[in-house]
Amino acid sequence: MSRHEPHAVNTDDLPPGQVEPQFADALKLFTVVSRAHAALHQGAREDVARHGLTLTEFAVLEVLYHKGPLLLGAIRDKILASSGGITYLVDRLADRGFVERRECPEDRRARYAALTAEGIEFMHRIFPEHARCLARLVDALSPEERKTATDLMKRLGKGARDAPS
Amino acid sequence: MSRHEPHAVNTDDLPPGQVEPQFADALKLFTVVSRAHAALHQGAREDVARHGLTLTEFAVLEVLYHKGPLLLGAIRDKILASSGGITYLVDRLADRGFVERRECPEDRRARYAALTAEGIEFMHRIFPEHARCLARLVDALSPEERKTATDLMKRLGKGARDAPS
């Protein structure tokens, strides 16, 4: 089970407020990932806010822009939202004219979301700028470091999802 | 300004839906950090939910547990919340008897939040288990990899905060 270190330890006689050394690095990694994510998220958020979008709205537009029309459930999986959240999100984007729902002939329960012509034109206009914003946000790491970080975060995420509860 | 690669590029003649190769890794890193964070967050969230706490509530308890009484503003900085959010959060924890407000003699605008005896006892009881949960969540990486990841995320976060808007 344990891949790298022991998980059972007696903590009863440590003074309150002390983190056991062997867990301190796990906690540190957790907080540092949280803070990095918060910083990236906020930088990206400020960028898309200039166009009156939330980051989640942008994420939907982006995935449709790059993958084409997608079932709502597929979008939900990509952007990690709840089913109710997707409905709400697509409603908002449809109200603004960027997205439309299309019926799915193979399964009449399901719906596609697709960019409208206006949505495509909009993304074509703003996406490159957003990509440059992201590039600036990660620019503190060298290309090799970014590669390492990407690999480590991929495995960290997978490991955390698979972790025994 | 640019530390590692060029930031200006002509994207006009790329077909819609194509990410320019030089920005693809920035985007990839962004999403992989998001997903790793989401997985860690959810794992930790499920753990504290068993005690009827949100992760933010737990974060407040944890910082008070490890640092002692703190001004509300100091907590806000530590856990990255808004001022209104801290008031709301401390209210909820006070309602449950884990935390109390104390006046600050040096500055009568400010308030301390401090764990009650019950709060200390509660954290003493549940914190070690939570630390083990975090350790399991990051267990896919070896100790050396965790160290590397921590370093990279720290610099990524700092770089993103300092990035020119």
Add this chain to the structure above:
DNA sequence: GATTATTATCTCAGTGCTAAACTACTCTCG
């Protein structure tokens, strides 16, 4: 010492989101 700017917290209206119940449809298997 009075005036102004700043700071710490609280209040409150609004928002993005979730979870659970619900509707409509599809699949499975006797």
Add this chain to the structure above:
DNA sequence: CGAGAGTAGTTTAGCACTGAGATAATAATC
């Protein structure tokens, strides 16, 4: 086929959180 289980999306109630303004106190400047 037809009953029941399962699935895709929507609805609804409610919650954690934000941001802007209000309040009260402190610091800075004249």
